[in-house]
Amino acid sequence: MSRRIVFSVIAALILPGCVQDPVSVKPVVPVPSAKGVYVVNEGTFGRGNATLTFYDLGSFQVYNDVFASVNGRNLGDVGNQIVIRGPCGYIVVNNSDKIEVLDLQTNKSTGTISVGSGRSPRQLAFVNDSLGLVTALYDASVLVVNLRAMAVVGRIPVGENPEGIVVAQGRAYVANSGFGSGRTISVVDLSSMTSVKTITVGDNPSGVALSQEGLVYVVCGGSYGDYSNPADDTPARIVVVNPGTDAVVDSIIIGGHASAMALSADGWGYVPTTDGVVTIDTRTNRLVGSFVKGQYYGVGVEGVSGDVYLTDPKDYVQPGEIAVYAPNGQLRTRFPGGVIPGSIAFKR
Amino acid sequence: MNNALIVGDVSRVMLLSALLSVVLHSSADGRMRYSSGDLRATDPADTAVVSYTLSEVVVTATRNEAALRALPSAVSPVGRELISLKPGSLVVSALAGLPGLSFRPYGGATSVQTISLRGMSAENTLVLVDGQRYNSYQNGQADFGLLPVANVERVEVVKGGYSSLYGADAVGGVVNIITRRPPSETSVQVFSSVGSNGFSAAELDAAGKTADFGWRGMLRRERGRGDYPFLFDDGSSSVNLRRNGSDFRSLVADGRLEYSFSDRVDAFVTASWTDADRGSPGPVTDPESSGSARLADQILRSQAGASWKLSDGITARLGASFSLAEEDYSDPRILINGNALRSSSANRSFLVSPEVQFSFSPAISGTAGLESGRAWIRGNEVSDATRWQRSAFITTRHTFSLPTPVLFELNVYPSIRYDSFSGLDGDVSPRIGVNLGILQSPDLRIRSSYGKSFRVPTFNDLYWIAGGNPSLRPERSLSFDFGVLGSLSWVGRWDAEVSYFDIDSQDRIVWSPTSGSFWSPKNIGRVESRGVEAEGRWTGLDGALTLALNSTWTDVVKKSEDFPGDPTLGKQLIYAPEQTVSASASFAWGDARLFVQHSWTSFRYTTEINDRFLPSYAVTSATAQYLLTLQPVRLSIKLEATNIFNTSYEAVALFPMPLREFRATLGVEV
Secondary structure, eight states, X not given: OHHHHHHHHHHHHHSOOSOOOOOOOOOOOOOTTOOEEEEEEOOOTTTTOBEEEEEETTTOOEEOSHHHHHHSSOOBSOEEEEEEETTEEEEEEGGGTEEEEEETTTTEEEEEEEOOTTOOEEEEEEEETTEEEEEETTTTEEEEXXXXXXXXXXXXXXXXXXXXXXXXXXXXXXXXXXXXXXXXXEEEETTTTEEEEEEEOOSSEEEEEXXXXXXXXXXEOOOOOSTTOGGGOOOOEEEEEETTTTEEEEEEEOOSOBOOOEEXXXXXXXXXXXXXXXXXXXXXXXXXXXXXXXXXXOEEEOTTTOOEEEEEOTTSSSEEEEEEEOTTSOEEEEEEEEESEEEEEEEO | OOSOOBGGGHHHHHHHHHHHXXXXXXXXXXXXXXXXXXXXOOSHHHHHTTSOOTTTOEEOTTSSOEEGGGOSSOEEEEOXXXXXXXXXXXXXXXHTTOTTEEEEEOSSTTOOEEEEETTOOGGGEEEEETTEXXXXXXXXXXXXXXXBSTTEEEEEEEESOOHHHHOTTOSSEEEEEEEOOOOXXXXXXXXXXXXXXXEEEEEEEEEEEXXXXXXXXXXXXXXXXXXXXXXXXXXXXXXXXXXXXOOEEEEEEEEEEEEESSSSEEEXXXXXXXXXXXXXXXXXXXXTOOOOOEEEEEEEEEEEEEEEXXXXXXXXXXXXXXXXXXXXXXXXXXXXXXXXXXXXXXXXXEEEEEEEEEEEETTEEEEEEEEEEEEEEEESSBOOEEEEEEEEEEEEEEEEEOSSSEEEEEEEEEEEEEEEETTSOOEEEEEEEEEEEEETTTEEEEEEEEEEEEEOOOHHHHHBTTTOOTTOOOEEEEEEEEEEEEEEESSSEEEEEEEEEEEEEEEEEEEEEXXXXXXXXXXXXXXXXXEEEEEEEEEETTTTEEEEEXXXXXXXXXXXXXXXXXXXXXXXXXXXXXXXXXXXXEEEETTEEEEEEEEXXXXXEOSTTSOOEEOOEEEEEEEEEEEEEETTEEEEEEEEEXXXXXXXXXXXXXXXXXXXXXXXXEEEEO
16 A cells, blocks of 8 residues: 555656646747838847837738747847848847848848847948948947948947937948936048048937938937936937038927937927927928827838838737828827837838 | 836836836745754654654744644644755745745745745745844735745644734745754854756854753855756747856855843844845846846844743743845946946834743643834935834633544634834734544544734835835735645545635725826725635555645736726736645655656736736755764755746746756755
8 A cells, every 4th residue: 555655646746747837839930921010019128028010001910920920039138229121130139149131021030140249239320232230239349340241240349328320421420328417429431431520419319310311310319417316417418410521400499208219201309209200300300399289209200101100019028019090190000019119111 | 116217208217117126026046954853854753754744743823832723723833844846945935835835936945935935925025033123124925936945844834824923024925934943952063055057055054052052053155157058938939048147156154142131031043144146137038038137135134032931831921133235236247327327225124022821721822922023214316214013912722622523622812913013004913713622533533713814015015216105004814724634544644625705905005106297006996816726645655655736726816907808807907826736755865865856837918908917837855865874973965956847937927937956965064
């Protein structure tokens, strides 16, 4: 009897538990020819749940978690940006210290560019088809990336905590956020691949955009000062730099705090701020006023329709949404994204 | 996430904030040790307590000594013998495999690790060392990576809400750690350990006792490279890597002096010092991940107390305790506006606690006491703050015995406590517990308890510079449990118990974005944790063999909306396993002992909407121990193997755990 009891307990010891792992649902993936909108969802820091959303502009079907569905692995930790060049999409995955390269027809990863542990890549801009520049948030540098070799081939020191970057007239313009304390942009000469000057623009520069006219628009988010005292904050402003002369040609106070903007082909700029989304007229560089109310995070403008895509991260915990507005401010639709939807790119 | 986030800059601030949250919340080790009792525990009576039996164990969980079987709720005790036989050198190693506990280790040896009871968060689990609070005042959590087990006599894991006895934060339960007392003989012991991944430890224990005076001291040093191998698997490919940047060193000095002034008056003083420096490489997000962050801790804790036996039934006690905990998290590679990332804080606390323990008859006993103290916080990311605490409590036990074989005993445990904190609402925490003896032979009992508990907002919740909310109220909860337990002597000794629990927590403190620029906490959440703990033990072969098996099912669900349409409503809380199963066997044969433990943990969701999870995993560990007497020297040899089957797993997303590790310890007692 006692032997039987012992065997029973030993059997119990090796038996698995009753609760089974959840079963994954077979994913549905976009068709190769689909035109549409990519949204990178940052995910929650430290949980590796950045995702890629695709909104098919033909069928209006939404595909969430496209990267994992197609590639069988997670995108990574903190997806900061997606930018498209030719047939490829480049996704900057900040806390995974990498850039994922996608074939946009299949959404399959064609390679991973590792930028080096701890460098914290933030935003990517293209010099040409084979060269890219990515800001390294914690490395006070811009990393030179060979897009064909998929490797970092150089490092250019810039200001503290660089974030946004654009390339114009043989130079790169880099927003030195200083993690909220910066006031400058660095100018990188692309022939020598060195930082040749800094330009003072305003408190907390982060986002940078290039207009059709070739002007550089810098989003200066404004200082927070003493966190417990909103009265000492400085307002967000858009600072316009002429890349031909590197002169500051305009400074537009927009109020609140902001970190991103998008420019339309027909002369409008849209900036999500903590006080709502505002419109600026890039022909006159004047603040037009409120575009829509509400707190949005990322922004993109579709080139043909001029529709404005605004990402709504909600409580930064649950999956967010993307709101689509006509240029006149009328809501066209909302579609679901992942956790903290941010960067937007259009596949045409 | 306790740090403030700026909405407009969410990812970068979230990034920094989560980096810091590793400090503020949680990094670890797993390994071993012994002490004077171990080397002498060679007779069958000692080996039998490798596993406890309900009928024999006396615990102090109710502030008065009581038989385990007669308590009103579940308590899992781990005694010195089992502690010395289990693998690992930390208290958390001794707790592995207990029902109702879930563990959140952020890596291997000595990394930060926290414990949760009954599905509640680590902030809702009160950890006491000899009655002194160990949880951080800043983040509410207890870092078990800094708690060695070498000087621990026993641990009592008290499950369910117990604010009525212990005050704030005893919502999921209490981990009550009791350190070793001076033995009856003078002894000097030296231990030396070596293990995988550069682990080494050295320890000196000395203790003695005269008629009036007792003393005990321990000096322990641990260090290791910590660069354990692990398997990085992103779903489409896997690669073998090493966990670089997680080296560690720690030094713990601990001592206790006792003096008996007379048969009626005793006094003691204790002091412990911990100095630790740990690499905290953070999450592994890609194959090239190698963090450079470090976590440095210095902790000084001290207690003094005296007791007067006023009469046969009344003893008065006066205790005072002090703690100073300094923590510094730094990462030279993370440059914030040109300066390396650094987060520093110092927590101090002081508490005076007079109490009277009374026993008017075998049928009525109890304890009444007062507590008054102060806690301070100073840091570069939290405003300087002070909090006063004043508390009063009374707990009694009433036993009604009947001369019948059925329904032979009823124990009733009413208790109530009032806690007042400066700047916060006061809390009254009543609780009633019963234990009813149904059958004497075999022993069969039922027990139940119901009471209120609360958790106070942490200093981070209240005073975090960029978003703390000084207007927060305490979280409040109702805790119910019901259990059946029994013992049977038949072909050895059988013990079994099953407990159902339900903890409904209101006014949960939730950090969320405000309408302005920051994340800030609010009292808006409600969480309910329900579950069943079942465990059984069999001891046979004259106490030489013990087999134990337990399983815990927990359903911990968010029951409130943070805003209309909140999709996280009704979802499981992250990292809470739905089921854990643990089985162990311990065997004593002469001077040799063997211990094997197999623990299985079900999947855990890692996102609030439950769309991602970490898969289930099972880990098996074993130890072999041999005691050898070569007068006048006694030797002990202990060999450990953890994660024997090389399971690749993560308890926390992106924090891989070590594969198989070995350790060996040689002990010499003179």
